[in-house]
Amino acid sequence: VDSLIESSRLQSKTVSHIPQSEWKDYFSSSHAASVKNETARLLHFQYNLAPWIEAGDLGSLFCTELMLLAQKRRPIMSAISSAASSQLQRSDPTYRASTIPRRDPGSSFDLEEPRVRRIGLALLAVGELFTLSPSQWRRLSFFQSGELSRDDSSFSGIGEPLGTLLLFHSRVASLLTDQPPLTSLDLIMTRDPADRALPPSTKSIYNACLIQLASCLQLLNGNSIASSSPPFFTSATQETLSPGAGSYFSSKWSSLWSSCQQWYHGRPVEMQPILEIRSVEAGQIDADNDSSFPIPVYTSSIALQCNIVYHISSRLLLQRKPRLLRLSSRQRHLLSLSWHAQQIAGAATRNEFAEQWDPILIVGLLWIARDMTHPSQQESLISCFRRISSTMGIKLDEEIQALRARWSSSQHARGYQFSG
Numbered sequence: 001v002d003s004l005i006e007s008s009r010l011q012s013k014t015v016s017h018i019p020q021s022e023w024k025d026y027f028s029s030s031h032a033a034s035v036k037n038e039t040a041r042l043l044h045f046q047y048n049l050a051p052w053i054e055a056g057d058l059g060s061l062f063c064t065e066l067m068l069l070a071q072k073r074r075p076i077m078s079a080i081s082s083a084a085s086s087q088l089q090r091s092d093p094t095y096r097a098s099t100i101p102r103r104d105p106g107s108s109f110d111l112e113e114p115r116v117r118r119i120g121l122a123l124l125a126v127g128e129l130f131t132l133s134p135s136q137w138r139r140l141s142f143f144q145s146g147e148l149s150r151d152d153s154s155f156s157g158i159g160e161p162l163g164t165l166l167l168f169h170s171r172v173a174s175l176l177t178d179q180p181p182l183t184s185l186d187l188i189m190t191r192d193p194a195d196r197a198l199p200p201s202t203k204s205i206y207n208a209c210l211i212q213l214a215s216c217l218q219l220l221n222g223n224s225i226a227s228s229s230p231p232f233f234t235s236a237t238q239e240t241l242s243p244g245a246g247s248y249f250s251s252k253w254s255s256l257w258s259s260c261q262q263w264y265h266g267r268p269v270e271m272q273p274i275l276e277i278r279s280v281e282a283g284q285i286d287a288d289n290d291s292s293f294p295i296p297v298y299t300s301s302i303a304l305q306c307n308i309v310y311h312i313s314s315r316l317l318l319q320r321k322p323r324l325l326r327l328s329s330r331q332r333h334l335l336s337l338s339w340h341a342q343q344i345a346g347a348a349t350r351n352e353f354a355e356q357w358d359p360i361l362i363v364g365l366l367w368i369a370r371d372m373t374h375p376s377q378q379e380s381l382i383s384c385f386r387r388i389s390s391t392m393g394i395k396l397d398e399e400i401q402a403l404r405a406r407w408s409s410s411q412h413a414r415g416y417q418f419s420g
Helices: 002-016 020-026 029-033 037-053 062-072 074-091 114-129 134-139 152-157 162-170 202-221 247-265 301-319 337-350 359-369 375-392 397-419
Strands: 275-277 295-297
Touching: 037 062, 037 074, 037 162, 062 074, 062 114, 062 162, 074 114, 074 375, 114 162, 134 359, 134 397, 162 202, 202 247, 202 301, 247 301, 295 337, 301 337, 301 359, 337 359, 337 375, 359 375, 359 397, 375 397
Parallel strands: none
Antiparallel strands: 275 295
């Protein structure tokens, strides 16, 4: 591990300019078949999984702090190796399953202090993520154990690497289950203690987007299925909101909508696409070309993710807009469910960052794919899902099958309606 940490420091300038899409080849996973199995897995984690967990935040200290901790705590090193092995088994056909180390999550951290145990279990949960489809992510043992939401009062002192791991898991699978997130809003709000007098950092901008999405999910799903963990947007003195709250719900909805649109209109330059080609009308879609999606090209994965989180939040709110509430029509496309869905699809299919496949992006893409009606767009999304599976090792077979069944049913329903 000493050599790994030193290598990271010496090579940072060399590696930082290499496109993330090429990092998988920078350190070949074929070394996993050699006597340096664990070193290869640690390198794979550092240059493939860590940027994904960090959401592409180039200034993050997560990986450095994690490797330093692994130097002192052998179970942490084993958990890192296990998470990397889990992904390699599903994303690299040359990786042999027999090389995956056996682990016993229940006993590996029994003698460790609570913070180390929590970090280790969070790492094991990263590996478990690759064994489940997105619709099952909420069943992760890390969630069921209550580790994700434990000791909420100490969030301000969490630090790295635990903070990034908890923030990563807080992004998993609320959209597909129609439930509020499992973590406290304090987790995101304390992640960037920067001076408010200074321009906001990239990470603080991203966290602000997550806060908006978390608030939307809690507002719209706060009274759905009860959870053993505190909902994302509910504190000990705050009542859960529901659409039945009438004018109170409308007021909260309006406030969230205004915040989302203010973020969109006030985005700093680094959060805006450097190239944007608008989508074509439905009647102009070329069945042999998937260019009917808009093409927004971003300079970083974190900028892409911020914009996708904005579109998800806006689309969630529009689906539950209070009936009597009137919105400004100066920019009518912002009020369109279809426009937000097209933007999500276009951003996902037209950018090539290896670490862009954040859980929110994957789940958001599955969510909007349900309502895609044109065959060329459907196939473009299927191709994108297969790319996610092959590059990240995320299991999407069940979701793809469910989407095809939904699309087929919708097509038959439309055909019956037209024939009638």
